[in-house]
Amino acid sequence: MTVITEPIPTVPAPPDGAERLYDTLDLPLDPNLPTGPIAEQWEQRRFEMKLVNPANRRRHSIIIVGSGLAGGAAAATLGEAGYNVQCFCYQDSPRRAHSIAAQGGINAAKNYRNDGDSVFRLFYDTVKGGDFRSRESNVYRLAELSANIIDQCVAAGVPFAREYGGLLDTRSFGGAQVSRTFYARGQTGQQLLLGVYQALERQIGAGTVTMYPRHEMLELVLVDHVARGIITRDMVTGEIEAHAADVVLLCTGGYSNVFYLSTNARGCNATAIWRAHKQGAAFANPCYTQIHPTCIPQSGDYQSKLTLMSESLRNDGRVWVPSREGDSRSPDSIPEDERDYYLERKYPSFGNLAPRDIASRAAKEVCDDGRGVGPGGRGVFLDFSDAIGRLGIETIRERYGNLFEMYERITGEDPYTAPMRIYPAPHYTMGGLWVDYNLQSTITGLFVGGEANYSDHGANRLGASALMQGLADGYFVLPATIPDYLASARPAHIDVTHPAFQEAKQAVAERINKLLSMKGERTVESIYRELGTLMWNNAGMARSDASLREALERIPSLRDEFWTNVRVTGDNEEINQSLERAGRVSDFLELAELLCIDALQRTESCGAHFRVESQTEDGEALRDDENFAYVAAWQYGGEGKRPILRKEPLEFDNVHLAVRSYK
Numbered sequence: 250m251t252v253i254t255e256p257i258p259t260v261p262a263p264p265d266g267a268e269r270l271y272d273t274l275d276l277p278l279d280p281n282l283p284t285g286p287i288a289e290q291w292e293q294r295r296f297e298m299k300l301v302n303p304a305n306r307r308r309h310s311i312i313i314v315g316s317g318l319a320g321g322a323a324a325a326t327l328g329e330a331g332y333n334v335q336c337f338c339y340q341d342s343p344r345r346a347h348s349i350a351a352q353g354g355i356n357a358a359k360n361y362r363n364d365g366d367s368v369f370r371l372f373y374d375t376v377k378g379g380d381f382r383s384r385e386s387n388v389y390r391l392a393e394l395s396a397n398i399i400d401q402c403v404a405a406g407v408p409f410a411r412e413y414g415g416l417l418d419t420r421s422f423g424g425a426q427v428s429r430t431f432y433a434r435g436q437t438g439q440q441l442l443l444g445v446y447q448a449l450e451r452q453i454g455a456g457t458v459t460m461y462p463r464h465e466m467l468e469l470v471l472v473d474h475v476a477r478g479i480i481t482r483d484m485v486t487g488e489i490e491a492h493a494a495d496v497v498l499l500c501t502g503g504y505s506n507v508f509y510l511s512t513n514a515r516g517c518n519a520t521a522i523w524r525a526h527k528q529g530a531a532f533a534n535p536c537y538t539q540i541h542p543t544c545i546p547q548s549g550d551y552q553s554k555l556t557l558m559s560e561s562l563r564n565d566g567r568v569w570v571p572s573r574e575g576d577s578r579s580p581d582s583i584p585e586d587e588r589d590y591y592l593e594r595k596y597p598s599f600g601n602l603a604p605r606d607i608a609s610r611a612a613k614e615v616c617d618d619g620r621g622v623g624p625g626g627r628g629v630f631l632d633f634s635d636a637i638g639r640l641g642i643e644t645i646r647e648r649y650g651n652l653f654e655m656y657e658r659i660t661g662e663d664p665y666t667a668p669m670r671i672y673p674a675p676h677y678t679m680g681g682l683w684v685d686y687n688l689q690s691t692i693t694g695l696f697v698g699g700e701a702n703y704s705d706h707g708a709n710r711l712g713a714s715a716l717m718q719g720l721a722d723g724y725f726v727l728p729a730t731i732p733d734y735l736a737s738a739r740p741a742h743i744d745v746t747h748p749a750f751q752e753a754k755q756a757v758a759e760r761i762n763k764l765l766s767m768k769g770e771r772t773v774e775s776i777y778r779e780l781g782t783l784m785w786n787n788a789g790m791a792r793s794d795a796s797l798r799e800a801l802e803r804i805p806s807l808r809d810e811f812w813t814n815v816r817v818t819g820d821n822e823e824i825n826q827s828l829e830r831a832g833r834v835s836d837f838l839e840l841a842e843l844l845c846i847d848a849l850q851r852t853e854s855c856g857a858h859f860r861v862e863s864q865t866e867d868g869e870a871l872r873d874d875e876n877f878a879y880v881a882a883w884q885y886g887g888e889g890k891r892p893i894l895r896k897e898p899l900e901f902d903n904v905h906l907a908v909r910s911y912k
Contacts, residue, residue, distance in 0.1 A: 270801065270846050270849065270850075270891065271846055271850065271883075271891045271892050271893065271894050272886065272891050272892070272893045272894070273893065273894045273895075274884070274893050274894070274895050276895055277895075277897075278531070278683065278691070278880075278882055278895055278896070278897040279685065280384060280386075280685050280686055280897055281685035281686045281687055281689075282384075282386050282686050283386060283686065287385065287386060287389045287902075287903050288368075288369075288389070288393075290386055290389070290390070291389075291390045291393060291394075294686070294687075295729055298729060298730070298732070298733035298736075299732070299733050299736035299737050300732060300733075300736060301732045301735055301736050303330075303331055306330060306331035306332045306732075307331055307332070307333060309332050309333065309495050309496075309735050310332070310333040310334075310335065310493070310494040310495050311327055311332050311333065311334050311335070311494055311495065311496050311497075311498065311731065312334075312335050312337070312478065312479055312492060312494040312496070312497045312498065313327075313334060313335070313336045313337070313498045313500060314336075314337045314338075314466045314479065314497070314498070314499050314500065314501055314521050315337070315338060315346070315499065315500035315501040315502065315521075315699070315701070316336055316337075316338040316340075316343035316346050316449065316460075316500075317343075317346035317347060317348035317349075317442065317445075317500060317502065317699065317719065318346075318348040318438075318441060318442060318445055318699065318716060318719030318720050318723060319500035319698035319699030319700075319701075319718075319719040319720070319722045319723040319727075320336065320338075320346070320498070320500030320501075320698065320699070320723065321336075321343055321346065321348075321442070321445040321446060321448075321449045321723065322445050322448070322719070322720055322722075322723025322724045323498060323500065323698060323722070323723040323724075323727045323728065323731075324336040324449055324452065324458050325445060325448035325449040325451070325452050325458070326448075326723065326724055326727075326728040327727075327728055327731065328449075328452030328453075328455070328457035328458040329448070329451075329452060329457070330728060330732075331457065332457065332732075333457065333459075334452070334457060334458040334459070335458075335459050335461065335492055335494060336449070336458055336459070336460050336461065337461045337464045337466060337479070337481060337492075338460075338461070338462055338463075338464070339463065339464065339465045339484060339516060340462060340463070340516070341462050341463055342462060343442075343445075343446050343449055343460065343462070344442065344443070344446050346442060347502055347513060347514045347516075347517055348438050348441070348442045348445075348716070348719060349438050349439045349442045350438055350439075350512075350513075350514065350557070351437055351438025351439075351441075351715065351716055352435045352436065352437060352438060352557065352558075352559035352561065352652065353422065353430065353432060353435065353437060353559035353560050353561030353562075353712060353713055354419075354420065354422065354430035354431055354432035354437050354561060354712075354713040354716075355398070355399075355402075355430065355431050355432070355437060355441065355713055355716040355717050355720070356371065356395060356422065356425075356429050356430055356431075356711070356713045356714050356717045357371075357395035357396055357398060357399045357429060357431055357717065358370065358371040358392055358395050358396055358429060359395075359396050359399060359417075359419075359429070359431075360427075360429075361416060361417060361419055362419060362427065362428045362429075364427045364428055365427055366427040366428075366429050368389075368392045368393050368395075368396075369392070370427065371392040371395060371429065372385075372388055372389045372391075372392040372393075372903075372904070373904050374424055374425050374711065375388050375391065375392065375705070375706070375707075375711060375714065376388055376707070376901075376904045377424070377904065377907075377909055378424040378604055378706075378707070378709055378710070378711040378714075378856075379679070379705075379706050379707020379708055379709050379710070379711075379856060380707055380708040380709055380855040380856035380870065380872060380909050381707065381855075381872070381874070381878070381899075381901060381904070381906050381907075381909070382534070382537075382707035382708040382855050382856060382878075382880075382899065383704075383705060383706060383707030383708075383899075384686075384704060384705075384880070384897075384899065385899075385900070385901060385902065385903055385904065386686055387686060387704045387705050388705055389903070390721075390726070391705050391714075391717065391718060391721050394721040394725050394726070395717055395721070397724075397725060398717060398720045398721060398724065398725075399417070399431055401720070401724055402441060402444055402720070403417070405444035405445075405447060405448060406444060406447070407433065407440050407441055407443075407444045408433055408440055409431050409432065409433055409440075410431075410432055410433060410434065417431055418431075418432070419431055419432075420432060420561060420564050420648075421564055421602055422560055422561065422602065422711065422712040422713045423560055423563065423599070423602045423603060423604045423605055423608065423711060423712045424599070424602070424603075424604040424605075424711040424712070424911070425602070425711065426598070426599070430561070430712075430713045432561065434647075434648070434649070434650065434651055434652075435559050435561065435649055435650075435651045435652040435655075436651060437716065438716060441716055441720065445720075445723070461481070461492075463483065463484040463485050464481040464482070464483055464484065464490070465481060465482050465484055465520070465829065465832075466479045466480070466481050466501075466520065466521045466524070467480050467481060467482055467489075467520065467524065467757045467760075467832070468480035468524050468753045468756065468757050469497065469521075469524050469525045469528045469530075469692075469695065470491070470493075470749050470750055470753045471528055471529070471692065471749065472743055472747060472749045474529070474692070474693065475692070475693045475694045475738075475740070476496065476497040476692050476693065476694035476695035477493055477494065477495075477497070477694065477740070477743050477747075477749070478491060478492050478493040478494055478497065478743075478745065478750060479491075479492055479497060480492075480750070480753045480754055480757045482757070482761070482821075484824065484829065485824055486822065486823075487820070487821040487822040487823060487825070489754050489757055489758055489761075491745035491750040491751075491753070491754055492745065493743050493744050493745050493747070493750065495694070495735060495740040496694050496695075496696065496731055496734060496735060496740070497694060497695050497696070498695075498696045498697070498698060498727060498731065499521050499522060499525060499682070499695070499696070499697045499698070499701050500697070500698040500699045500701055500719075500722075500723070501518075501519075501520075501521040501522060501701050502517055502699065502700045502701060503517070503519075503677060503678035503681065503700040503701070504518075504519035504522070504535075504538075504678050504680075504681075504837075504840060505517070505538060505539075505675040505676060505677065505678050506518060506519075506781075506837070507519070507538075507780070507781070507784055507837045507840055507841050507844065508538075508675040508781045508784050508785050508789065509777055509778050509780065509781020509782065509784075509785070510547060510552060510553075510554060510555050510674065510675070510781060510785070511554065511555060511674060511675035511676065512541060512544055512554070512555050512556065512557040512674055512675070512676045513554070513675075513676075514554070515553055515554055518833040518836070518837075519833070519836055519837060519840050520832060520833055520836050521701070522681065522682050522697070522701050523836040523839065523840055524836075525682060525690065525692065525695060525697075526682065526883075526885055527885045528692065528885075529691060529692050529884070529885065530682050530683070530690040530691055530692045530695060530697075531682065531683040531690070531691045531882035531883060531884050531895060532680070532681070532682060532683065532843060532882070532883045532885075533680055533681060533682065533683035533703035533880050533881065533882045533883070533897075534679060534680040534681075534703050534708075534847065534880060534881055535678075535680040535840065535843050535844040535847045535883070536680065536788075536792075536844055536845075536847040536848035536851060536858050536881075537678065537679035537680045537703075537706075537707070537708050537709075537856065537857055537858055538675060538677075538678050538679070538680065538788075538844070538857060538858075539605060539606065539675075539676050539677040539678065539679060539709060539710055539857045540605070540606065540609040540673040540674065540675055540676065540789065540790050540857060541557060541560070541605055541609070541673060541674055541675075541676035541677070542560075542605055542608035542609040542611075542612055542671065542673045543557070543558045543559065543560055543562060543563065543608075543631065543671050544556060544557055544558060544671060544672060544673065544674035544676070545558060545656065545659055545660060545669075545670070545671065545672075546623055546624075546625075546627055546628040546670055546671065546672040547627070547672075547674075548624070548660075555674040556655070556659055557674075557676065558631070558652060558656060558669065558671055559649075559652055560605065560712040560713070561648075561649070561652075561712075562631060562633075562649060562652060562669070563601045563602055563608075563631070564601075564602070564648075565633060565636035565640070565645065565648070565649075566601065566631040566632060566633050566636065566668075566669070567590055567593070567601055567631070567632050567633075567635060567636075568590065568591070568592050568601050568608070568612075568629055568630065568631055568632075568671075569588045569589055569590045569591065569629070569630050569632060570588075570589055570591065570615045570616075570620040570621065570622060570629050570630065571583055571587060571588065571589070571620055571622070572587050572588060572589045572620070573587065573620070574618060574619035574620055575619055575620075576620070579667075580622075580630055580632070580667060580668050581667070589615070589620070591611055591615055592608060592611060595611060595912070596911045596912050597912065598911060598912060599911040603911050604709060604711060604712075604911065605676075605709065605710070605711075605712060605857070606708075606709045606856050606857040606859070606870075607869075607911060608673075609673035609790055609857075610790060610791070610859060610868075612629050612671075612672060612673055613673060613790050613791070614868065615629065616628070616629070616672070621672075622670060623670045627672050628670040628671065628672045629670070629671060629672065630668035630669070630670060630671075631668055631669040631670075631671050632668035632669075633645060633664065633665070633668070633669075634668070637665065642665060645665070646665075653665065656669055673790060675785070675789070677700065677710050677715060678700065679703060679706040679707060679708060679709065679710055679856075679857065680703050680844075680847075681697065681700065681701050681702045681703040681704075682697045682701060682702050682703065683702075683703060683880065683882040683897070684696070684697050684702045684703070684704050687726075687730035687733070687734070688702060688704065688722060688726055688727060688730055689730070689734065690702075691882075691884075693738070694734065694738065694740070696727060696730070696731060696734075698719070698722035698723060698726075698727055699715075699718060699719040699722055699723070700715060700718075700719070702722075703880070705718050706718070707855075707856060708855040708856025708857055708858055709856030709857045760832070761821055761828065761832075762821075764817045764828060764831045764832060764835070765817055765819075765820065765821060765828060767812070767813075767815050767816060767817050767831075768816055769813060769814035769815045769816050770814055770816065771810070771814050771815050771816065772815070772816065773811075773815055773817065773827065773830050773831045773834050774830070776807060776810060776811045776815060776834060776838075777830070777834045777837070779807060780804070780807055780834070780837060780838060780841060783800055783803055783804070783807070783841075784800065784841055784844075784845075787799055787800040787845070788800055788841075788844060788845055788848055790859065791859050791860075791861050792848045792849075792858070792859065792860055792861070793860065793861045793862060794849065794852075794860075794862060797845050797848055797849040798849070800841075800845045801842065801845050801846065801849070804838065804841055804842045804845065805842070807838065808838045808839070808842075811834070811835060811838055812835075815831065817831045843883055843892055846883075846892060847881055847883065848860075850881070850894070851877055851881065852873070852876075852877075853871065853872050853873035853876070853877045854870035854871050854872065855870055855872045855877070856870065869910075870909070872909070874906050878898065878899045878901075878906070879896040879897060879898050879899055880896065880897040880899065881894060881896065882894075882895045882896065882897060883895070
């Protein structure tokens with residue numbers, strides 16, 4: 250793998266056009282791909298990997314940041330194998346990782362329904378769903394491992410839904426014409442995480458995993474350009490701590506909270522991956538941010554997050570708006586011939602289960618036409634009346650009862666008697682730290698799993714594939730690739746007395762002191778909300794040259810406002826959420842700029858990245874494969890300097906490039 254061990258020389262950028270905002274570097278990224286037929290690559294790579302003798306494993310230490318499905322599964326599996334694992338999370342318990350919020354299900358190519366599913370079909374659907382902007386080898390491995398994931402979870406006691414005969418039940422999700430999504434009502438993420446948590450707690454009890462809850466990673470430590478540890482802040486006492494290991498693994502989730510209002514938990518942040526990026530880890534495709542079509546619409550300016558309604562609801566719910574602009578009648582007063590079931594009309598092959606990016610843009614389109622419903626006209630109906638009449642209310646309650654209850658508690662409306670109102674919202678991020686086939690970043694010894702890496706979903710993630718990727722990485726991929734690294738690199742012993750750790754601790758302390766010393770007139774929250782509004786309006790569901798340039802003009806001034814006119818209250822030596830939020834927002838203010846630069850230079854539309862200048866006559870995304878069939882991997886150029894673009898060309902030998910159509 251190509252690893253940068255020297256400062257990257259900057260290359261003068263052309264004075265005009267989008268490229269003036271960044272430099273380019275013709276230094277190829279080596280994805281470290283296996284050779285041979287794609288169906289044999291993972292097994293061949295596993296055979297070629299070096300192993301660590303069981304008696305030697307306890308001599309190796311591994312730091313894992315994040316305890317969700319990817320991080321928790323990796324910690325449990327590596328601990329079970331005999332390695333010394335240190336696992337960190339900012340929550341008070343691994344059970345509160347954001348993976349718990351996933352609702353609808355997890356994909357796997359089991360073909361229990363005998364409806365034509367296969368590993369190759371799941372592979373094909375995922376590449377197509379990502380609009381041909383993902384790496385084939387990684388995606389095939391994901392599809393191949395999917396069946397093993399279900400077996401692993403069942404063995405761990407995950408209570409998947411079952412049919413009358415006892416077989417595991419499945420349902421459909423967007424972007425697929427087969428029923429491959431395994432589920433546990435509307436709490437699939439919660440049940441999967443509890444399975445991981447039990448395995449993790451077993452290893453904590455056995456002494457192979459040391460858990461550090463309420464610890465936030467604030468810096469990655471490099472020794473001779475190799476990842477050897479992290480600096481954390483104890484969120485209860487404020488103590489700045491150094492932790493050393495032979496390898497570091499980041500499984501810290503995505504960055505959708507850059508939009509302020511998103512379906513992510515309030516605590517979700519990008520600090521860990523952003524700190525790694527500033528130490529040399531390439532950040533891939535930051536502009537690939539997914540908007541979920543099935544969220545409860547915003548009800549007021551007081552909100553700090555949005556609530557997801559599972560995509561699984563679109564199995565039985567029909568999406569529609571009034572045919573006539575400005576029709577404010579109650580839904581039960583609007584006859585069938587005056588309703589526009591627009592997804593069924595526009596995408597008859599997939600209907601209400603069109604992929605998320607397409608369904609989201611379609612919802613925005615009808616609302617922009619003045620046919621939206623609810624306050625402000627920013628909503629569409631998700632109607633279960635047909636399904637209730639066909640299947641009975643008890644069947645619908647059995648499938649979606651907890652989701653219906655959640656909707657009623659939030660809105661005060663009964664979805665059994667009136668349609669839900671939904672509208673798109675930021676949800677998942679396909680971009681993340683660049684990794685090779687072994688999930689190692691451009692920093693030697695730094696591995697990245699789950700949503701924190703970019704590797705599997707291209708420009709759009711299909712529903713129910715996030716849980717699949719997190720568990721594939723955690724249970725199967727990383728427990729094979731990290732030992733191979735340890736056996737090959739043979740890292741020398743290093744402890745926290747090394748000067749690199751002391752320098753990093755000092756840098757973190759200085760940054761914290763700088764934040765606490767700010768006694769301006771604005772709250773961190775006001776800056777954060779302003780940034781999120783700007784990002785949603787200018788770089789949300791649709792982006793244009795003008796909107797992105799406007800954002801890039803305003804973000805630096807907003808960042809300056811943050812560092813000169815924000816007030817951070819409290820002290821370090823205590824629980825201080827104001828300080829925590831300030832650090833995270835300062836990172837979002839930097840990441841937002843890179844996201845907009847990436848979106849500006851990618852003048853095509855693909856998946857969730859929709860440039861209004863690049864669309865077909867009927868408003869669909871128009872790709873430019875000749876110029877943009879690559880992964881955009883951004884290197885940090887230095888404080889106050891332009892980011893540096895490197896490219897990994899994408900090749901499609903098994904799923905040939907084609908117009909992505911769901912009609």
